[in-house]
Amino acid sequence: MADDYIIKTSNLSKSYGPHMALENLNLKVERGATGLLGPNGAGKSTFLKTILGLIQATSGEGTVLGHDIRTDGAAIRSRIGYMPEYEALNPDMDAIYQVRYSGELLGMNPVVAMSRAHDALQYVGLGEQRYRNIGSFSTGMKQATKLACAIIHDPELIIADEPSNGLDSVAREFMITTLQNTVNTGNRSVLMASHLMDDVERVCDNIVLLHKGKLAAQGRIEDLKDIDREIEIHVWGGATKLEESMAKAGLTVRREGRIMRIQHIGEDTTTLILKCAAESGAQIRRMHEYEASLEDLFLVIMENLGYEVKTSEDLLRSPIKARQVDAPKSMGGGSS
């Protein structure tokens, strides 16, 4: 259904002189939580500015919540809540007044804005700190205040730019939980740009990955991670024999010392591994499914596949590139 997409772009390009900041971007972002990933200079900021209607695209089209990004910038910004990465609060104001003002800037009646400011600050855990000067806030509290500013009008889409940047573990946990609640219980959509893959993985179901202004990958995180599904075994004795045996059985094995990763080829992969172990007389001390983290996925796409990949289907068609396993060298692994 077309309505399921909160952001759609078609051949969206933006150039600054000869530099292409965005190049033929074809995106479809579903409702729910989506992570916007990409290295520095990938075009994330340009993309955000373009979908906010703040800069004109050089070519192509796009809609956000059904509004044309070329002509309906103000309508888009009325319906989204933007949480900037950088400082965006007046340190000399009390939190409650800052949040109220952010509501007034959207066109809220001052009395209504004040009431909503109380709700929003309560929601982000600053209920008891509402009348404190923002200058005295910790980084986590400032981030929470920025989130309160973003959600004061109950927007359909919240764009959070590095929401957990610079936070300690407790504040980061709270921010992530808050975003999760906003999506799950508040039924709102979140587009979250972050360098912290763990956070994106916890909050988001989908990712959009940009690289050099192009779309590197988009889709469900689970789907994308499936491309690298492997079984990891720790072998005691007879590792070489086992490796040979598994190779003969048609399994793709990557080995670093006594740790091997075998490409998952079907439901009977584990049975096949055990059979090979029995034949070769090797002991398998540990066996578990190796789940690639989003960070692994990001590195694979960035380093090995680059921006030629357009969708998760392309990724699935591409060969798995060898990577170093994560065991330390002292244990026979390749990493330090």
Next chain:
Amino acid sequence: MTLEDEAQAPAPSSIELDFQDVSYDADAPVKGQGRMDSAWGSSQGDEVNTAQVAPSKDTTGFIFEQVYQPWNGTLNPRWMRNWAILRHHVAGIFRKGHRPWSIPTRLFLVVVFIASLADVGLTLLSALIGSADLHSVWGVNRDNLYGHVLGFFPRNVLYFPIVAALLVGGVISEDRLHGTSALYFSRPINRFDYVMMKYLSVAIIQAMIVLLTLCLYYFSEIISMGRGWAWIIDTFPQFIAAFIGGTLLIITYTSIGLGLSSVSKGKFFPGIGLIAIVLGTKTLAIIVSQLFDREILYLLSPYDCLAHVGQTIIGTQPTYNQYSWTWSLASLVVMNALSLYVLSSRVSSMEVTRE
């Protein structure tokens, strides 16, 4: 024996290795067994299907239920958003909860407001005590109306340029400094509205000092001296001309000040810059005029251009004799145009994602 060799070694026949053989004495041979144990854990007990799990951390003393509150209200149109910006800046002078103007700024505004009412007080005093001499000095006339808004000392040395500098200094530069520009531009506020409302806010606060006190001065004369329609009809054009002169002064100081504020990240540079431009150009022009009898440099001085135009429209004795007042008017237009160009170009480049 290397680790790889160990890996290639045949598997032990039983997982129950005799770890009593492992010696940790100082003279014990280093054969890697101890490290292996650390790495892989003891093989003893592998058969036991139980696991020791670290107890979960207790959480205490934090009662908080996070409930998302939806809102189904309607957002008001553009004029309400613009009103919010205007109200935020102007109301901040009077009470908490809006733009936090500094205490010294607010105190200075109060002092200047009271000082600007000096002629009002003396007019009332002259009426009360019936002193014609006092009234001839302080009462409403062409020169005094001119002096109220455009007199050099003290108003255009100690009052108005400093008021303008204190007000415009941080209005835009602090949005850059604190990143609060993102708060505006991620909302449905365009750059024109942003600049216009900030401009109007600062101009309105200055108008309270310059124009409100002018109005009070004029009306105090009418009330205290019991002036009739004939006097009002006679002097009202002069009052309007003074009002226009004051408006020009506010516009010019605000344009230059906001232009400087837009190129800065703090309030010090724009404030000092505005005072330096107003008083520096004036001083330079005086020196050149006195030394070389050439008044042309007054065209570079915002205050002198304002004074020249003001003298002409109010009808007081001109103090600039070497060129026409239209040159001063043209110079004012150019100054304002340049300042507004800088202001608009700098504001249009203000970022939302990074500043």
